[in-house]
Amino acid sequence: MKLPRRFFQPLATGAPAPFRELPVRLERMIHFVPPHNDKVRARVPELAGTVDVVLGNLEDAVPADQKEAARKGFVAMAQATDFAATGTGLWTRINALNSPWILDDLFTIVAEVGSKLDVVMVPKVEGPWDIHYIDQLLAQLEARHGVTKPILVHAILETAEGVANVDAIASASPRMHGMSLGPADLAASRGMKTTRVGGGHPDYRVIADPAGDAPRASAQQDLWHYTIARMVDACMANGIKAFYGPFGDFSDGDACEAQFRNAFLMGCAGAWTLHPSQVAIAKRVFAPDPAEVAFAARIVEAMPDGTGAVMLDGKMQDDATWKQAKVIVDLAKLVAAKDPELAAVYKLG
Numbered sequence: 001m002k003l004p005r006r007f008f009q010p011l012a013t014g015a016p017a018p019f020r021e022l023p024v025r026l027e028r029m030i031h032f033v034p035p036h037n038d039k040v041r042a043r044v045p046e047l048a049g050t051v052d053v054v055l056g057n058l059e060d061a062v063p064a065d066q067k068e069a070a071r072k073g074f075v076a077m078a079q080a081t082d083f084a085a086t087g088t089g090l091w092t093r094i095n096a097l098n099s100p101w102i103l104d105d106l107f108t109i110v111a112e113v114g115s116k117l118d119v120v121m122v123p124k125v126e127g128p129w130d131i132h133y134i135d136q137l138l139a140q141l142e143a144r145h146g147v148t149k150p151i152l153v154h155a156i157l158e159t160a161e162g163v164a165n166v167d168a169i170a171s172a173s174p175r176m177h178g179m180s181l182g183p184a185d186l187a188a189s190r191g192m193k194t195t196r197v198g199g200g201h202p203d204y205r206v207i208a209d210p211a212g213d214a215p216r217a218s219a220q221q222d223l224w225h226y227t228i229a230r231m232v233d234a235c236m237a238n239g240i241k242a243f244y245g246p247f248g249d250f251s252d253g254d255a256c257e258a259q260f261r262n263a264f265l266m267g268c269a270g271a272w273t274l275h276p277s278q279v280a281i282a283k284r285v286f287a288p289d290p291a292e293v294a295f296a297a298r299i300v301e302a303m304p305d306g307t308g309a310v311m312l313d314g315k316m317q318d319d320a321t322w323k324q325a326k327v328i329v330d331l332a333k334l335v336a337a338k339d340p341e342l343a344a345v346y347k348l349g
């Protein structure tokens with residue numbers, strides 16, 4: 001392990017110093033664009049103003065014979081739009097470390113549009129060694145191409161080994177932005193018996209004890225609760241962000257919303273949107289409820305220095321509820337700064 005004194009040193013001569021703190025950004029949805037699809041790519045300039053992050057996907061879902069077209073398409077879409085002007089993040093998901101495409105992905109993208117790129121999403125991260133490799137390579141490429149803003153790294157948690165090493169991944173580098181749950185690959189890696197991209201399964205349930213002849217109640221359970229909890233703890237302990245990943249059934253908006261909301265309540269900052277219909281769902285879910293914001297604002301107001309105990313509507317508030325209230329109020333302010341409609345509803349000073 002690196003000595004603490006060296007943790008924040010650039011890994012190549014001429015590379016920018018890593019951020020000490022993550023830039024504060026609203027990232028309710030990471031919107032996936034297939035860059036080899038000319039029709040969807042043509043929509044990116046218009047899309048950029050409506051989502052928090054646009055991600056050009058080069059990995060799974062891009063056919064092997066389209067990998068080069070996707071890479072070129074990503075460079076073209078990055079050059080064609082001023083993402084920073086609308087406060088929209090520009091990310092790419094590169095191919096896996098063991099694939100034949102990753103070197104060309106990184107060499108081309110950092111050379112051509114490295115200064116516009118905020119985050120590189122790395123799939124199938126198994127342990128901190130994968131992050132160390134990408135960290136070093138990005139530093140060398142940043143130095144070679146005169147990139148002055150450090151490119152951050154976001155890991156997908158989608159293998160059993162990755163979950164076993166989740167804490168070490170989260171603390172592997174100051175370049176870490178956060179992590180997303182990858183439920184499809186993770187299901188395969190774990191030997192789960194599903195064919196879905198995220199969400200529940202009708203057979204994963206608990207059943208009540210028998211009570212005479214009455215029908216036994218049963219309820220579907222959340223397959224992802226354990227992993228999301230581990231991911232959130234690992235991320236928050238290291239000052240980085242946790243995200244729910246994709247929800248593959250575009251026809252079931254209710255289930256998508258429920259999965260996103262569970263992740264939001266458990267501490268996630270956002271989720272992936274794979275289809276335009278999921279953008280509105282993410283906007284609805286990853287912004288705090290106006291009634292919660294109003295109550296949180298009252299707690300903050302009632303305890304100006306965040307200490308002591310007061311009663312509000314019959315409920316005890318103290319330093320710990322003040323901190324919870326701050327999480328909600330701070331997020332509401334971030335949302336309000338970007339969304340005039342919610343700013344009007346939140347009415348925060």
Ligand SMILES: CC(=O)SCCNC(=O)CCNC(=O)[C@H](O)C(C)(C)COP(=O)(O)OP(=O)(O)OC[C@H]1O[C@@H](n2cnc3c(N)ncnc32)[C@H](O)[C@@H]1OP(=O)(O)O
Pocket residue numbers: 032033034039040043047057060061184185197246273274275276
């Ligand atoms: C497990 C994982 O790794 S998940 C991550 C990998 N997967 C992805 O990145 C998939 C991203 N999404 C997509 O590529 C597409 O949504 C597809 C191919 C799955 C489905 O696309 P379509 O069959 O065109 O869907 P559909 O007909 O419902 O689309 C409706 C409209 O939205 C557009 N659209 C679809 N997806 C997107 C998108 N991600 N971004 C912007 N526009 C989109 C379509 O072009 C279509 O436009 P039109 O009405 O002008 O024809």
Ligand SMILES: CC(=O)C(=O)O
Pocket residue numbers: 060123156158181182183184185186197245246
């Ligand atoms: C998100 C992703 O890559 C997966 O679920 O496999």
Ligand SMILES: [Mg+2]
Pocket residue numbers: 060123158182184185
């Ligand atoms: Mg995957």
